[in-house]
Amino acid sequence: MVNIKSGTLLISDPFLKDPNFIRSVILICDHQDEGSVGFVLNRKYEHAIGELIHNLEGCNFPVYYGGPVQNSTIHFLHKRPDLIGGGFPVADGVFWGGDFDELMEMIHLDLIKENEVRFFIGYSGWGEGQLENELKEKSWITRKGDNNLIMHPFPDLLWQETLKDLGGEYAQMVNYPTDPQLN
Numbered sequence: 001m002v003n004i005k006s007g008t009l010l011i012s013d014p015f016l017k018d019p020n021f022i023r024s025v026i027l028i029c030d031h032q033d034e035g036s037v038g039f040v041l042n043r044k045y046e047h048a049i050g051e052l053i054h055n056l057e058g059c060n061f062p063v064y065y066g067g068p069v070q071n072s073t074i075h076f077l078h079k080r081p082d083l084i085g086g087g088f089p090v091a092d093g094v095f096w097g098g099d100f101d102e103l104m105e106m107i108h109l110d111l112i113k114e115n116e117v118r119f120f121i122g123y124s125g126w127g128e129g130q131l132e133n134e135l136k137e138k139s140w141i142t143r144k145g146d147n148n149l150i151m152h153p154f155p156d157l158l159w160q161e162t163l164k165d166l167g168g169e170y171a172q173m174v175n176y177p178t179d180p181q182l183n
Contacts, residue, residue: 062118
């Protein structure tokens with residue numbers, strides 16, 4: 001069994017049918033016996049952050065659909081612990097959360113760039129033992145996340161690129177149809 005921890009990427013199996021996670025890549029930010037929390041990295045939400053947070057009007061930084069849990073909440077990952085206090089390290093220079101007021105101020109001062117922060121609406125969550133069961137069912141392929149994948153400049157290509165990067169049989173999965181019955 002794979003050792004899941006903060007910084008692990010879950011790459012959905014090509015045939016995973018759950019509409020929330022079809023061809024998705026999820027960063028696990030916290031994994032405990034009681035459950036896990038993560039964010040879908042490659043599904044853009046239809047609104048920019050300035051449309052959702054009144055103190056950030058005019059900011060066109062994209063927002064991503066973090067998952068189906070608590071879709072009225074905003075979360076963020078960032079690469080600037082020097083400017084935003086209180087974040088938790090999750091992988092290779094990437095931090096989860098922190099002081100949101102500091103983040104907004106740094107955006108207003110133009111000290112935080114779009115490629116240094118990623119916003120999410122909602123999150124992905126698993127209860128005790130749920131993620132382990134999904135791994136046993138082979139719903140997910142796992143790999144260590146890194147800064148380049150987590151903050152990938154082209155999130156729409158992330159699912160394909162994470163699989164290609166693993167090579168072998170995984171690289172071939174990129175060409176599998178979503179529904180093999182249609183083939």
